[in-house]
Amino acid sequence: MSKTNTEVQTALNNLVATHRVFTSKLYQHHFYVQGTHFFTLHEKFEELYNEATEHFDELAERLLALGGKPYSTLQEFLDHSIIKEKPYTEKISDTDMVSSVVADFRIMREELAKAIKLTGQSGDDVTQDMLIGYKTEIDKHIWMFQAFLGNNPLDGE
Ligand SMILES: [Fe+2]
Structure with a gap:
């Protein structure tokens, strides 16, 4: 396997791990959010x-289709996630939750951008198309959450 293909697989697997952690973080927000925007x-x-x-499922299955081995244990997800989790021990405001989602999306978007470049170099159009489609979705989420916070999409980058 070429160096670029290995790098693509590593990036995909980091994204697999990250999505598991991101899902847990989103559940935490879902459970603990309070205030006038609760509903x-x-x-x-x-x-x-x-x-x-x-996306977790889609990324892992694409990795399998490329001959890779997606992480599949909670320990591996924690070890390889590019975003970090934290227990809910003190109150987090609704806006801080939204800001943290924006920050996580931005970290994931950077890894996606890296993988998009790598798939371009290796000529893997199918993975590239999947990743570009996903990046478009994340860009939109960031814009919307930034709008919720009263910010422009690129503020704070
Ligand atoms: Fe629920």
């Missing part, structure tokens, strides 16, 4: 953890 955000976080689960 909107409780539902929005649910929508996002469902989406993240679909």
